[in-house]
Amino acid sequence: MPRLFLEWVAEHMTQKHTVFNQDTCVHVELGEKLALAILEVVFLGRPSCPDDEKYRGECLQGLFHIPEAGEAAAGEPEPSVDEADLRRERLARLKQRLLSPAVQVPEVDGLTEVPDKLSAEEVAQVFKDHVPGVEKLLYRQQRGNFSIKFIQSAYSEGFRAFSGSDMHQHLLWLMRLIVHHGHENKPGAATYLREVAEAFTDCQAVQGRTVERIGLQIRGVALDFRGHLVRLAGEYKAMAVKILAVEECTKRGGPDDYHDPPHMESRIIRDLGSGFGLNSSHIKQAMADTHAESRFPKLVKAKRQAAETRLRALFDTDAWLKAFAAEASTLSAGSERESLPRLFLDWASEHMTEKHILLDSDTCSRVEVGDALALAVAEVVFLGRAGCCRGEEYRGTDIQDLFVPNEELVAKVARAEASKGLVESVAQEDGENEENCASDEESNEEPEEESGEESGEESD
Numbered sequence: 001m002p003r004l005f006l007e008w009v010a011e012h013m014t015q016k017h018t019v020f021n022q023d024t025c026v027h028v029e030l031g032e033k034l035a036l037a038i039l040e041v042v043f044l045g046r047p048s049c050p051d052d053e054k055y056r057g058e059c060l061q062g063l064f065h066i067p068e069a070g071e072a073a074a075g076e077p078e079p080s081v082d083e084a085d086l087r088r089e090r091l092a093r094l095k096q097r098l099l100s101p102a103v104q105v106p107e108v109d110g111l112t113e114v115p116d117k118l119s120a121e122e123v124a125q126v127f128k129d130h131v132p133g134v135e136k137l138l139y140r141q142q143r144g145n146f147s148i149k150f151i152q153s154a155y156s157e158g159f160r161a162f163s164g165s166d167m168h169q170h171l172l173w174l175m176r177l178i179v180h181h182g183h184e185n186k187p188g189a190a191t192y193l194r195e196v197a198e199a200f201t202d203c204q205a206v207q208g209r210t211v212e213r214i215g216l217q218i219r220g221v222a223l224d225f226r227g228h229l230v231r232l233a234g235e236y237k238a239m240a241v242k243i244l245a246v247e248e249c250t251k252r253g254g255p256d257d258y259h260d261p262p263h264m265e266s267r268i269i270r271d272l273g274s275g276f277g278l279n280s281s282h283i284k285q286a287m288a289d290t291h292a293e294s295r296f297p298k299l300v301k302a303k304r305q306a307a308e309t310r311l312r313a314l315f316d317t318d319a320w321l322k323a324f325a326a327e328a329s330t331l332s333a334g335s336e337r338e339s340l341p342r343l344f345l346d347w348a349s350e351h352m353t354e355k356h357i358l359l360d361s362d363t364c365s366r367v368e369v370g371d372a373l374a375l376a377v378a379e380v381v382f383l384g385r386a387g388c389c390r391g392e393e394y395r396g397t398d399i400q401d402l403f404v405p406n407e408e409l410v411a412k413v414a415r416a417e418a419s420k421g422l423v424e425s426v427a428q429e430d431g432e433n434e435e436n437c438a439s440d441e442e443s444n445e446e447p448e449e450e451s452g453e454e455s456g457e458e459s460d
Contacts, residue, residue, distance in 0.1 A: 012041060012065050018056055027133055027198065032246070032255055033060060039243045041066075043316045090375060090387040095317045096420075097382050097413065098233050104277035105234040107284065108216055113169075114176040118183060120152040126182045127151060130190040131197045139201060140257075147200040154200075154207065155179050161204035165288035167281075171208050174215025181218050192218065205262040205292075208285050209238075225347040226381050228340040232324060234279045240314035241265050241278070244307065248296075258295060266292035271299040272308060321378060325369040341367060351380060351404050357395055370394065376403065384409035 005028070009016050021029035030038070033055050037047035046066045053060045097103060118126070127134045127148065137147040158172035178196055182189040192214045199210035223231060245264035249255040266289035273283040286292060299307050324340075331341035345367075348355045360368040369377070376386040376399050385405035392399050 013063055015058060015063055018058060018063060036246050039239060043243065043314055043319060091317045094378060095315060099276045099312060099315060101274060101277045103230055103233055103382060105230055105279040107280040111170060111173055114173040116156050116176055123152050123155045123179055124148050126179055127193055127197055130182055130193040134197045137197060137201050151200050159204050159208055162208060162288050167285050167288050171211055175211050177215050177218055203262045205266055205289055209282065212281055225343040228343060229324060229381055233320060236315060236320045237276065237278055240311055241268050243314050244268055244311055263289060263291040264296055267296040271304060272311060276311065321374045325374040328369045329367050331367045352402055354397060354402060357397060361395060383413050
């Protein structure tokens with residue numbers, strides 16, 4: 001991800017140097033303002049900050065290449081009104097399925113104990129060998145509070161925040177697995193260790209999520225093609241949660257040490273995770289986050305509904321499809337057997353009638369997935385059939401004829417959608433009744449004053 005991020009920065013930002021730390025310029029360092037602006041550009045198209053807001057002395061708005069309103073992508077014809085409406089309907093239906101328990105990264109079983117075979121000094125040396133400047137990294141920018149000591153502690157003892165929970169041993173073993181991978185100079189060690197080191201400049205909630213993601217990558221947990229798409233959807237759901245967490249903390253006067261986005265993420269994941277199909281491991285970690293429980297009240301009724309609506313809006317289905325298309329198009333002779341590009345070809349052999357249509361039309365030497373095909377593939381995977389009209393073509397072939405529909409999945413999705421519609425109808429009626437009752441009660445009660453004070457709390 002860090003390398004892809006720098007490539008994104010080169011294309012979408014006017015001053016690439018602003019993403020590096022100011023002292024040494026050897027590692028990426030994102031302040032909260034810049035991180036939020038980047039997420040907004042990725043998912044919303046532009047940052048929402050005031051025109052005069054600055055980051056390191058530069059106009060924050062001016063750091064990004066923002067397309068003019070209505071500007072179309074180069075080389076892509078504007079769709080007709082009917083086509084645009086149909087595409088929006090298809091994307092909305094696909095999003096509804098993606099943001100459901102039916103599309104969820106499951107918890108991984110089978111991790112065996114990883115012993116601590118390195119001393120604290122050896123652990124530090126592994127990171128120093130692979131991550132230049134790691135010894136200067138600070139925990140949450142606190143002067144003199146170096147991240148390396150927390151890395152050493154996590155390797156030997158685990159994460160204090162998860163002590164006593166089911167996640168403690170799981171994360172401890174994954175942390176050791178990552179360090180041993182680096183100690184043995186195995187492929188990707190520098191990238192993995194750098195991501196872990198950067199995570200240790202933030203709180204334990206961030207550390208735990210990063211260690212699990214990288215640890216499972218190193219373990220090489222096998223996925224099929226659908227599993228890769230679910231994994232990618234999980235990443236985009238997590239990004240949407242991050243944005244929502246920052247927004248919620250901002251409403252409360254943060255972000256600050258108390259109104260902390262990573263712990264707000266845990267609150268959101270605890271309350272909305274199961275219904276939206278957020279990663280199972282993230283839900284488990286969030287349930288063990290005591291700061292999320294003590295600092296932020298549970299999302300209920302109107303606040304929960306507002307958070308659900310906002311989370312759906314923040315999940316960018318179009319961006320997810322483009323990410324899938326981009327990853328699928330990276331197929332090369334060096335692509336691993338279990339990679340998304342190779343598994344996509346295997347899937348196409350079974351579910352598509354004309355596999356050659358995946359190759360670029362000029363040279364037929366590389367995979368090229370256009371927007372229309374990417375959407376149709378995702379619909380077949382998650383809904384059972386492409387949602388386009390008969391007659392819509394991709395490179396001269398009717399898209400409907402390109403795929404073998406999964407009628408069993410089509411019926412299953414139809415039942416789920418019908419059930420969801422009934423539940424939402426009942427919930428809406430219940431909500432209206434609750435509002436009426438609340439209105440009646442308020443008219444007979446004196447308003448109560450709310451205390452604006454909050455008790456202090458040690459940060460993790």
